[in-house]
Amino acid sequence: MSYQRLPYAEWGWAELRAVLAAVLGGRIRRGPGVRQLADGLSKLLNVPHVLAVNSGRTALRVGLEALMQLRPGRNEVIVPAFICPAVIEVVSSLGLLPVAADVGPDLNLDPGACGQRIGSRTLAIIVAHMYGCPAQIEAFETMASTAGVFLVDDAAQVVGEFAGGRMLGTFGDFGVLSFAQSKCVVTGESGGGGALICHQNDILPIVRARVQALAPAGGRLRALAAFVWNYLLESHTASLSYRWQRLRQHFPGGRPPALAPGRISNLDAQLALAQLNSLSRRREQRLRILGHYADALASAGGSWHMPQFSPGRYLARVMVSMPPGVDLESCRRQLRQESVCTRQGYPTHPGGPHSAKRAPELAASLIELPAYAGMTAGDVAEVCQRLHRVAAAYRKRVPNRQDGDDHEQCYQ
Numbered sequence: 001m002s003y004q005r006l007p008y009a010e011w012g013w014a015e016l017r018a019v020l021a022a023v024l025g026g027r028i029r030r031g032p033g034v035r036q037l038a039d040g041l042s043k044l045l046n047v048p049h050v051l052a053v054n055s056g057r058t059a060l061r062v063g064l065e066a067l068m069q070l071r072p073g074r075n076e077v078i079v080p081a082f083i084c085p086a087v088i089e090v091v092s093s094l095g096l097l098p099v100a101a102d103v104g105p106d107l108n109l110d111p112g113a114c115g116q117r118i119g120s121r122t123l124a125i126i127v128a129h130m131y132g133c134p135a136q137i138e139a140f141e142t143m144a145s146t147a148g149v150f151l152v153d154d155a156a157q158v159v160g161e162f163a164g165g166r167m168l169g170t171f172g173d174f175g176v177l178s179f180a181q182s183k184c185v186v187t188g189e190s191g192g193g194g195a196l197i198c199h200q201n202d203i204l205p206i207v208r209a210r211v212q213a214l215a216p217a218g219g220r221l222r223a224l225a226a227f228v229w230n231y232l233l234e235s236h237t238a239s240l241s242y243r244w245q246r247l248r249q250h251f252p253g254g255r256p257p258a259l260a261p262g263r264i265s266n267l268d269a270q271l272a273l274a275q276l277n278s279l280s281r282r283r284e285q286r287l288r289i290l291g292h293y294a295d296a297l298a299s300a301g302g303s304w305h306m307p308q309f310s311p312g313r314y315l316a317r318v319m320v321s322m323p324p325g326v327d328l329e330s331c332r333r334q335l336r337q338e339s340v341c342t343r344q345g346y347p348t349h350p351g352g353p354h355s356a357k358r359a360p361e362l363a364a365s366l367i368e369l370p371a372y373a374g375m376t377a378g379d380v381a382e383v384c385q386r387l388h389r390v391a392a393a394y395r396k397r398v399p400n401r402q403d404g405d406d407h408e409q410c411y412q
């Protein structure tokens with residue numbers, strides 16, 4: 001079987017043309033693409049104001065800074081216990097306290113758990129649509145306005161999907177998009193682009209001024225080269241790159257520098273525009289692959305499922321919940337040797353005194369499976385077959401609570 005890769009990016013001639021036009025025209029940092037991208041997103045999302053920046057993190061930071069300015073006495077931000085660590089990183093770096101609330105079976109913030117965390121110090125609730133699956137954003141909008149707290153619609157992982165007739169990212173007080181690898185719109189690795197969608201008259205002038213004051217876009221060619229290397233050669237170099245990254249972290253200065261907030265470059269904006277043009281074609285492709293996975297997993301019995309799947313629902317990533325008792329790490333290692341690339345779910349954020357129960361359980365069972373342009377029903381069936389075989393071979397020996405003996409746990 002050929003190398004089965006995770007979603008990373010799907011670029012074609014349009015993206016190549018965008019790169020060549022920016023590079024050969026000497027318009028890498030500045031150019032008309034930035035304005036065109038803001039207009040294109042504004043049209044797609046049907047909102048008047050979109051500010052393009054260099055990452056989802058920058059968009060989140062700028063928006064939260066504006067909220068802090070408006071309500072200086074409040075310092076808590078409710079976040080889902082299962083979330084991309086970049087979100088926690090931004091909240092904490094602003095001196096705010098992330099308060100984790102549990103997630104529901106769809107891996108998204110649970111409205112009931114969130115409601116219990118709202119207090120007099122709550123500044124905002126951040127709701128993310130994990131792996132593209134829409135959260136109950138309308139319920140959160142009502143909850144936030146009733147409680148008098150801000151709502152952030154973090155649509156970093158999904159572009160162009162609806163909830164209740166409105167595009168994700170356009171709810172609440174401001175929205176966030178990201179154009180980093182493995183997202184719906186990819187301009188490069190993290191730092192390639194993102195956007196802040198603002199609907200609030202109080203917030204808009206503040207975020208506009210802050211975006212204006214951001215550092216101008218830096219040179220992007222090195223980042224582009226690294227991205228293209230990973231994109232085209234990952235199947236040959238993935239384990240080498242992984243070991244190199246790990247080794248680098250042990251040397252002083254070896255960690256990659258934290259992403260500096262900045263404006264988006266013309267090159268990345270042109271790439272985002274090319275990606276927006278192919279969004280609906282790529283969406284159809286993904287729905288087809290998701291359908292193949294649903295069929296292949298259903299034939300393996302009830303213990304295997306995609307917690308976020310529902311027929312016709314777009315998902316940016318294929319997340320599968322493994323049956324209990326499987327040694328996930330050994331499985332992933334073995335699958336890698338068999339040319340099947342996988343990824344684990346995010347680490348969960350500890351919930352403090354009210355720790356979240358469902359998030360760590362779900363996260364510990366999640367495995368991301370390959371999805372790429374051109375993946376056939378046969379490829380999907382083969383991936384699932386290997387997954388089942390490997391999972392059966394790596395069932396953990398778990399202690400028997402009654403007598404302390406180890407025994408093999410049955411999960412079928």
Ligand SMILES: Cc1ncc(COP(=O)(O)O)c(C=O)c1O
Binds near residue numbers: 086154
């Ligand atoms: C939900 C969520 N919000 C924000 C971000 C940050 O986006 P970026 O990597 O573009 O800074 C991410 C990144 O993966 C994310 O998943």
